[in-house]
Amino acid sequence: MLKDITLGQYYPVKSFVHDLDPRVKIILTIAFIVAVFLGSSLWAMIPITAFILLSAKAANLPVKLLLKGIKPLRIILIFTFLLNLFFSAGETVLLQVWKIRVTQEGLMLAIRFSMRLVFLVTGASLLTLTTQPVVLTDGLERLMSPLARIGFPAHELAMMMSIALRFIPTLLEEADKIMKAQMARGADFESGNLLQRARAMVPLLVPLFVSAFRRAGDLAMAMEARCYHGGEGRTRLRVLKITHKDYVACAAVAALIVICVIIG
Amino acid sequence: MEEAILQAKNVSYAYEEGEGLAISDINLSFRRGEMTAILGHNGSGKSTLAKLLNGLYIPTAGTVTVCGMDTALDDNTWEIRKKAGMVFQNPDNQLVASIVRDDVAFGLENIGVPTEEMPARIEAALRAVGMLDFIDRAPHMLSGGQKQRIAIAGILAMQPQALILDEATAMLDPKGREEVFSIVEKLNREQGITVVWITHFMEEAARCGRVVVMDGGHIVMDGEPQEVFTRAEDMRRMRLDVPPMVALGDLLRSRGMKISRDAMDIDSMAREVLKWL
Numbered sequence: 001m002l003k004d005i006t007l008g009q010y011y012p013v014k015s016f017v018h019d020l021d022p023r024v025k026i027i028l029t030i031a032f033i034v035a036v037f038l039g040s041s042l043w044a045m046i047p048i049t050a051f052i053l054l055s056a057k058a059a060n061l062p063v064k065l066l067l068k069g070i071k072p073l074r075i076i077l078i079f080t081f082l083l084n085l086f087f088s089a090g091e092t093v094l095l096q097v098w099k100i101r102v103t104q105e106g107l108m109l110a111i112r113f114s115m116r117l118v119f120l121v122t123g124a125s126l127l128t129l130t131t132q133p134v135v136l137t138d139g140l141e142r143l144m145s146p147l148a149r150i151g152f153p154a155h156e157l158a159m160m161m162s163i164a165l166r167f168i169p170t171l172l173e174e175a176d177k178i179m180k181a182q183m184a185r186g187a188d189f190e191s192g193n194l195l196q197r198a199r200a201m202v203p204l205l206v207p208l209f210v211s212a213f214r215r216a217g218d219l220a221m222a223m224e225a226r227c228y229h230g231g232e233g234r235t236r237l238r239v240l241k242i243t244h245k246d247y248v249a250c251a252a253v254a255a256l257i258v259i260c261v262i263i264g
Numbered sequence: 265m266e267e268a269i270l271q272a273k274n275v276s277y278a279y280e281e282g283e284g285l286a287i288s289d290i291n292l293s294f295r296r297g298e299m300t301a302i303l304g305h306n307g308s309g310k311s312t313l314a315k316l317l318n319g320l321y322i323p324t325a326g327t328v329t330v331c332g333m334d335t336a337l338d339d340n341t342w343e344i345r346k347k348a349g350m351v352f353q354n355p356d357n358q359l360v361a362s363i364v365r366d367d368v369a370f371g372l373e374n375i376g377v378p379t380e381e382m383p384a385r386i387e388a389a390l391r392a393v394g395m396l397d398f399i400d401r402a403p404h405m406l407s408g409g410q411k412q413r414i415a416i417a418g419i420l421a422m423q424p425q426a427l428i429l430d431e432a433t434a435m436l437d438p439k440g441r442e443e444v445f446s447i448v449e450k451l452n453r454e455q456g457i458t459v460v461w462i463t464h465f466m467e468e469a470a471r472c473g474r475v476v477v478m479d480g481g482h483i484v485m486d487g488e489p490q491e492v493f494t495r496a497e498d499m500r501r502m503r504l505d506v507p508p509m510v511a512l513g514d515l516l517r518s519r520g521m522k523i524s525r526d527a528m529d530i531d532s533m534a535r536e537v538l539k540w541l
Contacts, residue, residue, distance in 0.1 A: 222352055
């Protein structure tokens with residue numbers, strides 16, 4: 001079962017958004033987040049929602065998939081909504097039960113804040129659903145590379161990320177194996193209070209760490225045997241190219257920002 | 265005399281200064297196109313030897329040369345590793361990228377192959393190991409044998425002269441073992457790649473053209489498998505077995521049946537025995 005996990009949530013179809021340069025997509029995602037914060041009124045939510053739906057269409061993604069990203073956040077979402085609903089200052093009382101009252105301002109605030117959260121998550125999902133993790137790390141490396149001149153380890157960071165991506169499933173599988181082995185010897189991971197359960201994790205974590213270090217040693221040796229010597233003089237398999245599609249996407253996001261600023 | 269691709273002259277190696285030698289005073293050379301098995305039980309120094317052959321370790325004494333280049337010189341390091349590729353034991357711990365294509369490209373990126381040349385070299389390497397269909401797959405979804413074949417493809421893409429496999433089949437099931445061995449055999453036969461096959465499986469050693477037996481950091485036997493395996497007593501003393509078919513041949517010969525010494529696998533043994541029935 002653990003073998004089936006796919007990393008990230010990449011949705012492999014061909015589309016306009018999939019074809020965009022990862023660097024452009026990363027920057028546009030950030031720009032989109034800025035737009036969400038600029039458009040603070042309820043009216044601004046209409047163009048933002050329209051933008052997300054259009055992007056999903058351009059990305060060939062079912063909207064259901066985008067909404068799935070919100071699911072893990074539902075508790076925070078409900079919490080944010082209720083908190084703002086009941087505890088904001090306001091004049092126009094809509095509903096009053098005993099000492100708790102719901103004001104019109106509170107309701108507006110609650111909707112705005114929770115919608116903002118939804119926008120942020122769907123915006124980020126749009127990026128991860130349409131970009132393979134390898135490509136994403138490539139894009140990040142390229143974006144950070146100007147910082148390398150002032151000593152920022154851009155290549156090393158990207159390499160670490162891609163190695164982490166490669167080894168997460170391997171380590172998960174191993175954790176599963178160790179857990180079963182310990183359970184077969186009578187280890188109990190499920191009962192007891194929090195402290196007891198945390199202590200039960202020790203026989204799982206110690207072998208996992210030992211093996212992770214051993215793997216790291218092996219991998220370093222294998223990388224050296226394959227001539228790895230840092231980012232210097234390295235060529236890349238993937239070439240990133242900005243095409244006219246990227247300009248179209250930039251224009252669309254710029255338009256959204258302008259609209260959000262105007263609506264306020 | 266044919267050209268020696270890998271050569272060790274009076275090589276000794278100690279992991280720590282003052283400690284015992286893992287390899288002591290070894291002289292060994294591998295000719296172009298040869299397929300050699302290195303046998304030895306744990307701690308015999310066979311893995312250490314492998315790592316000396318592509319400059320991962322530098323000899324404490326003596327010299328190792330790869331295509332004439334001394335591994336002790338820093339300037340040669342990357343050129344040497346390009347010429348003598350290495351595959352390790354654990355299939356999980358030598359793949360770097362989360363997509364097969366990117367993993368095979370890793371070595372090419374390191375040695376600065378131009379981007380335009382990469383796809384063709386990646387595809388050729390994957391085709392040679394029969395894994396072209398898996399180019400867009402994630403390594404963690406593959407079997408052990410398949411992962412080792414990807415690791416071999418990653419080396420092949422760099423177009424090496426020699427392939428050193430350090431117990432590459434030790435962690436595989438019998439099917440994966442056969443898969444990997446026959447691929448390497450084919451590469452040796454068809455592309456003339458020099459192979460150093462380190463193993464403790466006798467059946468595999470019997471299929472190589474030459475067998476070198478190591479014990480306690482020394483080379484104790486070196487020759488064709490037929491020669492080496494006739495010394496069954498010596499082999500047992502070094503805690504090594506002879507391949508089962510060789511042992512059977514010995515037994516039958518001692519009972520007076522004339523069985524050829526070349527019969528080292530099941531098929532040829534069957535043919536030999538059928539002659540007597």
